[in-house]
Structure formats: C-alpha cells, structure tokens
Amino acid sequence: MRKSKYADDSKRWAFREYLLAKIKKTTALGYMSALNTNSFVNEIVRTKYNTSDLFEISDKSILSEIYNDVLLDKRNRQGHSRYTAALAFYITFITN
DSSP states (O other): OOOOTTTTOHHHHHHHHHHHHHSOHHHHHHHHHHTSTTSHHHHHHHHHHOOSOGGGOOOHHHHHHHHHHHHHOHHHHHTTTHHHHHHHHHHHHHHO
C-alpha cells in the first residue's frame, strides 16, 4: 500500500482523517489538495498574513478573514467553491 503524502505532516494528517470520517474519500482528498502548500489559498496566506502555511494558523478570526478573502477570489468560483468548502471544514476542525 502506498504511503500518504500527508503521513509526515501531523497537522495535515489529522485534518485528512477528520475529513475522511465526515465525507466521501474523493471529496476529502479534493479538499486536501485545495489546501495544499501550492494552492492559491496558501498564496493568500503567505502574502497577506505573513505565514508560510495555512496549517500553522489556529486563530479562528484570522481563518475567518482568510475564508472571506478566498470567497471573493474568482479561482474559488471557478473551482466550484471547493476552496471555501475545504476552509469551512478546516475552521470547524480547528475550533472543535
């Protein structure tokens, strides 16, 4: 069996497991790719919030601001809102 690319990142692994418990595997993995280090979400996090990775943020107010930034981005609409859906799950995951 192939090793997950998130196996060495405990924060991403925990979020992945959370998603897999809540939604279909294909959707969960799509949401994980929406929040990967190369996504435009992390581009916004790096440039506007001076943090190298979304998964380093645990402040709900900052995550809500990021959500609003992503919500207004045309790439989110073009991606059928999967970026904001992934962020909504992440915010729920962090706050529970």
